[in-house]
Amino acid sequence: MERAGSQFSPRMDSRIQIWGMVHAAIVPIASVVVALVVGAAIIALSGANPLVAYSALFEGGLGSGRAFSRTLEKATPLIFGGLAVSLAFKCGLFNIGAQGQLLMGAVSAAFIGFSLQGLPSALHIPLALLVGALLGAVWAAIAGTLKAFTGAHEVITTIMLNFVAFNLTDWLADGPWKDRTPGNIVARTPAVAPEARLPDIVGVPLGIILAVLAAIAVWWLIWRTTIGFELRTVGQNASAAKYAGISVRRMTVLAMVASGFLAGLGGAVETLGVVGRFQPGFNVGLGFNAITIALLARTNPIAVIPASLLIGVMQAGASRMQFNSGVASEIIDVILALILFFVAADGIIRRVLRLRAEEGERVTLSSGWGS
Amino acid sequence: MRITGSIARPAAARIPWLTIGVWGALAILVLIAYMRAPQATTAVLTSTIRQSTPIILGALAGIMCERSGIINIGIEGMMLISAFLGFLFNVWTGDLFLATLGALLVGAAVGAFHALMSITLKVDQIIAGTVINILAIGTTGYFYQQGLTTRGKLTPVSIPFLADIPIIGPVFFSNPPITYASLILIVVVHVLLFRTAWGLRTRAVGEHPAAADTVGIAVNRVRYINVIIGGMLAGLAGAFLTLESVGSFERNMTNGRGFVSLAVMIFGKWTPFGAWGGSLLFGFANALQSQIQFLKNQLPSWLAWIGDLPPQFIGMLPYVLTIAVLAGFVGRARPPAAIGKVYEKE
Numbered sequence: 001m002e003r004a005g006s007q008f009s010p011r012m013d014s015r016i017q018i019w020g021m022v023h024a025a026i027v028p029i030a031s032v033v034v035a036l037v038v039g040a041a042i043i044a045l046s047g048a049n050p051l052v053a054y055s056a057l058f059e060g061g062l063g064s065g066r067a068f069s070r071t072l073e074k075a076t077p078l079i080f081g082g083l084a085v086s087l088a089f090k091c092g093l094f095n096i097g098a099q100g101q102l103l104m105g106a107v108s109a110a111f112i113g114f115s116l117q118g119l120p121s122a123l124h125i126p127l128a129l130l131v132g133a134l135l136g137a138v139w140a141a142i143a144g145t146l147k148a149f150t151g152a153h154e155v156i157t158t159i160m161l162n163f164v165a166f167n168l169t170d171w172l173a174d175g176p177w178k179d180r181t182p183g184n185i186v187a188r189t190p191a192v193a194p195e196a197r198l199p200d201i202v203g204v205p206l207g208i209i210l211a212v213l214a215a216i217a218v219w220w221l222i223w224r225t226t227i228g229f230e231l232r233t234v235g236q237n238a239s240a241a242k243y244a245g246i247s248v249r250r251m252t253v254l255a256m257v258a259s260g261f262l263a264g265l266g267g268a269v270e271t272l273g274v275v276g277r278f279q280p281g282f283n284v285g286l287g288f289n290a291i292t293i294a295l296l297a298r299t300n301p302i303a304v305i306p307a308s309l310l311i312g313v314m315q316a317g318a319s320r321m322q323f324n325s326g327v328a329s330e331i332i333d334v335i336l337a338l339i340l341f342f343v344a345a346d347g348i349i350r351r352v353l354r355l356r357a358e359e360g361e362r363v364t365l366s367s368g369w370g371s
Numbered sequence: 372m373r374i375t376g377s378i379a380r381p382a383a384a385r386i387p388w389l390t391i392g393v394w395g396a397l398a399i400l401v402l403i404a405y406m407r408a409p410q411a412t413t414a415v416l417t418s419t420i421r422q423s424t425p426i427i428l429g430a431l432a433g434i435m436c437e438r439s440g441i442i443n444i445g446i447e448g449m450m451l452i453s454a455f456l457g458f459l460f461n462v463w464t465g466d467l468f469l470a471t472l473g474a475l476l477v478g479a480a481v482g483a484f485h486a487l488m489s490i491t492l493k494v495d496q497i498i499a500g501t502v503i504n505i506l507a508i509g510t511t512g513y514f515y516q517q518g519l520t521t522r523g524k525l526t527p528v529s530i531p532f533l534a535d536i537p538i539i540g541p542v543f544f545s546n547p548p549i550t551y552a553s554l555i556l557i558v559v560v561h562v563l564l565f566r567t568a569w570g571l572r573t574r575a576v577g578e579h580p581a582a583a584d585t586v587g588i589a590v591n592r593v594r595y596i597n598v599i600i601g602g603m604l605a606g607l608a609g610a611f612l613t614l615e616s617v618g619s620f621e622r623n624m625t626n627g628r629g630f631v632s633l634a635v636m637i638f639g640k641w642t643p644f645g646a647w648g649g650s651l652l653f654g655f656a657n658a659l660q661s662q663i664q665f666l667k668n669q670l671p672s673w674l675a676w677i678g679d680l681p682p683q684f685i686g687m688l689p690y691v692l693t694i695a696v697l698a699g700f701v702g703r704a705r706p707p708a709a710i711g712k713v714y715e716k717e
Contacts, residue, residue: 042513094497142694152697153637155444155497159630160697163690171683288505295498333509341502345492 025303028296030349031342032310039335043327053325060320061313067320072208073274075312077102077283079211080266081290082297082304083218084259088154089299090222091255092235097143097158098263099287100165104139105132105264106271107169110278111177113192113271124196129210129268136264137257139165144256148249154256162287170280179277188279198273207273211305214262218301221258231255263290285333292340311336390648405538411666415658416542421616422661423647423654424553425450425625428608429632430639430646431553431560432601436485437641438564439597440577440709442496445485445503446605447629453478453609455511458519458620461613465522471549471610478606479599481507486598490591493713504629512622525549525615549611556604561643573597577707580714590714605629627690634693638700641707649696656689 040050061071081098088095095101109132116124143161146152174187181190198206222228233241234251242248266286271278289311296310297303314336318329342349349355404412429446436443457474461467481503488499525547533544543554564570572593575583580590608628613620631653638652639645659666663685667678 046514094501096501146694146698150698152694156630156634156697157694159627160634160690160693163627164687164694167683167687167690171681174683175681285508288501288508291501292505328513330509330513330515333505334513335509337502337506337509340498340505341488344494344498344502345488347492347494 021300021303024298024300026353026355027346027349028298028303028307028343030353031296031339031346034342034349035335035338038338039331042334043325043331046327048325048327053321053327053331056324057314057317057321060317061315062317067316069205070316071309071312072205073312074315075308076205076207076211076273077266077270077286078289078293078308078311079208079215079304080262080269081286082293082308083214083301084262084266085290085294086297086299086301086304087218087222087231087262088255088259089294090228090235091231091251092238093144093147093252093255093259094155095140095143095158095256095259095263096155096287096291097140097161098259098266098290099284100158100162101136101139101260101263102267102270102283102286103162103165103169105136105267106275106282107172107177107189107267107278108132108135108264109268109271110189110192111172113196114177114190114277116196117193119193119195121195121199124193125198125272128192128196128272129265132268132271133261133265136267137261140256140260140263141253144253144260147256148252166280169278169282173278173280177278186279189277191277192272196272197276198269205273207269210265210269211308214265215301215305218262222301227254289336292336292343295340295343401538407671409537411662413538413541414665415655415662416538417545418658418662419651419654420542420546421550421654422657423650424550425608425611425616425628426632426635426650426653427557427647428553428604428611429629430636430650431556431643432604432608433633433636434560434564434639434641434643434646435573435597435601435604437636437707437710438570438577439573439594440580440707440712440714441486441489441594441598442500442711443485443598443601444497444500444630444633445481445507446500446601446608446632447625447627448500448504448507449478449481449485449602449605450609450612450629451504451507451511451623451625452481453606454612454624455515455609455620457606457610458613461522462519467523467525467614470614471525471607474610474614475603475606478602478604478609480602482599482602482605483595485602486595489598490594490713496711508623511620515620515622520619524618547615549607549615552607553611556607557643557647564643574707576714577709580709580712584714584716594714608632631689631693634697637706638696640705652696653689653692656692660685660688 036054040054043050043053060067062068081102084098084101085095109128112128112131113124116127119127139161140158143152143154143157146157147154170187173189177189178184179188179190200206201209220228222232230241230246231251231254233244233246234248234255238248241251267283270283275282293304293307293311296307314332318332321327321331322329401412401416429450432446432449433443453474456477457470460473461470464470485499485503488494488502489496494502527545527547528551530544534540536544546554562570564573572583572588575586576588576590576593583593584590609625612624612628617624632650635646635649635653638649639647663678663682670678
């Protein structure tokens with residue numbers, strides 16, 4: 001919730017925000033620490049040394065320049081996904097379909113990438129990114145429109161759309177858009193044209209730059225525009241918003257479209273920046289990780305960046321950990337689930353740290369099914 | 372908030388002509404299909420009942436929770452964890468009955484965890500369910516070892532005489548135990564909710580907890596127990612997947628069934644029999660999907676194109692159907708009024 005007067009005094013506002021950010025970060029950080037401790041217990045239970053495992057994990061994610069660039073690579077789609085979920089949360093919508101939107105974005109960006117040849121990069125890259133983002137937006141718009149006009153709850157429709165997207169992209173990559181080069185038997189699209197691959201800008205991958213810019217843009221949209229204000233109003237109290245003349249339907253569709261746009265862009269960025277083509281089974285689990293990130297960041301778009309980097313470190317280091325300590329890389333998913341639990345059940349952490357609950361800082365989602 | 376006062380309205384005062392009409396038309400269709408292709412029709416219908424088993428069990432789980440005012444989107448995860456541990460129990464003990472019992476207890480435990488989060492810790496109920504779903508994927512993925520299989524599966528038990536009736540016999544009276552149990556549980560949950568004091572209390576707590584409290588009902592206790600019962604039903608659905616249907620565990624094998632269950636629950640307006648109708652619809656879609664290879668040659672010429680569809684399109688069918696059902700029915704059903712809200716005594 002906004003603090004009183006935040007609209008009027010920018011200087012006060014920023015000071016309060018900085019203190020608020022420090023204060024708001026305590027519970028997420030404590031949640032991560034506790035989740036790592038519980039994860040260590042699980043690792044120890046399964047007969048491995050947690051210290052060896054964790055040091056390999058962080059070495060694999062931060063230990064060298066190459067490790068860190070792998071972390072950035074993993075964090076990029078996570079930032080987009082986390083932003084997508086956060087933005088929908090602000091409007092009271094729970095988008096658990098980032099996965100499907102990402103797939104649609106990825107497959108369509110790959111299509112633009114491989115089907116057009118000889119375009120200059122300055123045209124090809126933006127076009128492929130835009131088409132990917134738009135397909136993600138369309139995919140989410142289905143759920144948004146159904147929610148707005150029929151009341152079908154987005155938690156179910158977005159999950160169902162994920163399964164539809166799995167099947168659809170699988171068919172595309174194994175049928176009409178299949179890589180027909182001799183010798184290829186697996187389901188995948190042809191490689192995208194070299195002109196469509198995302199370059200590095202002074203050594204930094206373009207993807208992560210776009211992700212950070214997207215975070216800033218979402219922050220600006222939510223806190224500095226009329227649409228953002230209306231979005232937040234609908235999220236906090238839909239009936240009050242309606243009373244104030246805001247179209248709840250329009251905002252619902254708009255929030256889902258923007259959310260899907262971000263997820264689709266994430267898919268496009270990863271396709272053009274990292275993978276270079278579309279393959280089924282692409283980035284499985286992103287949708288759920290995006291939820292964890294959004295809640296870890298308390299739906300703050302800027303905080304999505306460090307939250308994604310943290311999870312990116314774990315994902316980048318997972319294989320090193322498995323190699324050095326024999327702990328299966330799936331432990332990362334367990335730790336992420338524990339982080340989500342401790343962030344969501346923040347009462348536990350607060351009781352231990354003797355923190356007061358802050359007013360209005362909970363994310364309220366359960367408005368029930370239907371209306 | 373909408374208070375429509377429909378609690379007191381008698382449920383079935385009118386004759387449900389539409390329902391009768393739809394079921395009648397379906398029965399005629401089945402008869403026609405049976406006359407033209409008896410084996411294929413029986414196979415599809417038998418598969419329909421079995422495929423609908425986990426869906427109706429999940430929907431019953433949702434009904435128990437939501438009638439008491441607790442949203443449970445963690446049914447998917449409850450199914451997955453129970454399926455996994457039920458499978459492991461079987462691998463360890465070699466006993467299918469013990470393994471099923473174990474899966475039920477695991478479901479109860481995860482249900483209690485959901486109740487703890489959403490009632491005691493006051494976590495947003497949709498987030499609490501998501502925690503369970505993600506935890507289920509993570510833990511089952513971490514502890515899963517490839518290559519294990521169950522020792523046997525729960526196999527069909529034919530009921531003497533009844534099983535010999537054409538169509539009805541093989542479809543209803545020659546099923547494995549958990550499928551029978553699911554059919555019985557539909558009736559049990561219906562009676563429990565609408566014919567017993569416990570059911571009245573449950574519904575009161577789900578509609579108007581403050582009023583229930585003033586007449587001496589322990590709101591949170593009723594909710595705890597219902598969510599735990601719901602967990603057990605989801606646990607049975609999990610046991611079905613590993614111990615009756617597949618015979619081994621696969622990563623993420625629930626494949627969205629928990630969410631389909633919720634859609635079915637809404638389709639059935641939070642009633643067991645309504646949800647059963649919905650789950651049969653999904654069972655049918657799944658049955659078509661699993662039987663399509665065998666049916667290809669038996670399709671009439673004007674339906675031959677179905678056999679040529681890419682498998683991915685047939686794979687989408689249940690999910691597209693869920694979306695359509697949800698979009699078409701949700702507005703006409705009214706969820707329990709107090710759903711999703713933490714009850715705090717004033």
